Amino acid sequence: MPGTGFPAGDDGSPHRLIVVDPHWEATWPLVAEALHQVWAGPVPVTLLRHDAPSTVTVSDLVRRAGIDPSQVAQLISLGIPMVPGDLEYLPSLREVALSPRSGYGSGVSEDLAAVFASSGIRHHAHTAEGFWGQSVAEYALALTLSGLRRIPQLHQAMQSDLRVWDYSPGGGDRPFAHRGAQFGDDDRFTSGTIAGKRVRVIGAGNIGSRYASFCASLGADVSVYDPHAPEPAFHRAGARREWHLDRLVSDAEIFAPLVPLIPATRGLVTADLVDALPHGSLVIWATRAGVCDTAAVRRRVLADEIALAADVFDVEPVPLDDPLLGRANVVHTPHNAGRTRHANRQWALLITAPFRPMP
Known part of the structure; x- marks a missing residue:
């Protein structure tokens, strides 16, 4: 197990500890190192990687590494489970952030949350997925x-x-209605500049609001549908608020549904709404395809009625014989939007921000 105990010769002062599971790190490969860098300073910080496939708990790793458990005051666990018994082994623990092995959610059971509360231990978690908002x-x-x-x-x-x-x-x-030096607009589909286009977005969250603001800054006419977002989100996006999906799609030249796929959003863009998109519209898939009726989108794309630029699909990996591949009206990439170096570092910055400073 890579990693060593806290620095020799310490005076018993509190320390910070980061533990990480290899399965978790395969999803977010740069977060652990970013956490170590963010926490680096006068307070000792140790990074421990569990390099075996077996399941261990936080106290198992601390014990194997020869760390004095009484010195661990702040802990971030990435994919290493924590159980109530770990708290007895770590008597000085005051703040903790846990991420489950899947990389999603808080990683805290009801029993563990109750123990945290009764022990006066502060638990921190991401309040949103803003860490990859800019990247996506x-x-x-x-x-x-x-x-x-x-x-x-x-x-x-x-x-x-x-x-x-x-x-x-x-x-x-390609058959163009107009040609001339450097002229490449395809009159069959929305093309050319973002400036002057009617951009219609679903979602005013971390991704949708940023995307809307980018398009607005480039001169687009932007409307956003999000019945749950507060009014300031639309001001931040530089967009008008639209309350009705049927109106949102009715004049869309560029249509970007940018919300996560949860039960409330699955199939939110119905076949009727897809069919209401104007001929030639460009559809953007960058969060999850299942927000739309994917069969309806496919039908219209394959009929050359609309264009698609997608990083996410209804089936992944996309089969090599999928008719969407290689079309003049489709841009396709292999689910590549979210995991940049910037997103990894933001993951670390946002999770460490609420921890109390240590002397």
Whole structure:
């Protein structure tokens, strides 16, 4: 097990401890090191990695590492379970943050929460998934620009076909109504700039509000639907609040449903709403595809009625023979939006922020 005990020669002062499970770290590979860096300072901090597939508890790791349990005052556990008995072994523990092995949720059972409360131990958890909000929102913007300008298709075509350089009327690799030097808009679908486009967004949370603000700053006309968001979220997004989904989709040139997939949002964008999208609309999938009736989206995309720029799909991995792949009206990437170095560091910064400073 990599890691050593607290620094030799210490005076019994409180210490900080980070423990991490390899399965958890496979999902968030840079968080543990980021936590170690954020906590680095005059207060000793130790990072312990459990490198075996067997299940251990926090006290097991502390015992194996030869750490004096009476010195552990603040603890962050990434995928290593904690049980009430661990608190007896760590008598000086005052603050803790737990993330379950899956990487989602608080990792605290009702029994453990009761023990925390009775022992005066403060438990910290992420209040939202803002740690990857910027990463996903920027990616959604990149998908939008790629879909509007057919950047991936042109990149691929340049490697095998000189016709992409032909801007003469009737030239090039696609049927354009208008051609001219450097003119690449595809009149069959929403294309060109974000400026001047009607961008319609579902969700004014960490991702949707950022994406809306990006588009608004580029000159788009932006409306957002989110019946649960407070009014300031729409001001932050630079967008009008829309209360009705049918109105939201009715004039959308760019349609971005950017909410998490939970029971309340599954299938939120029904087939009727998908069918109400104007011909040529560009749909952005950057959170979860299941927010939409995916069969309806597929039907319209494959009929060349709308375009799609997607990082998430109804089936993942997308089969190599999926008809969505390689189309002129589809941009596709392999569920890549959320896990950047920035998102990993934000995970660490946001979870450590509520911990009390230590002298």
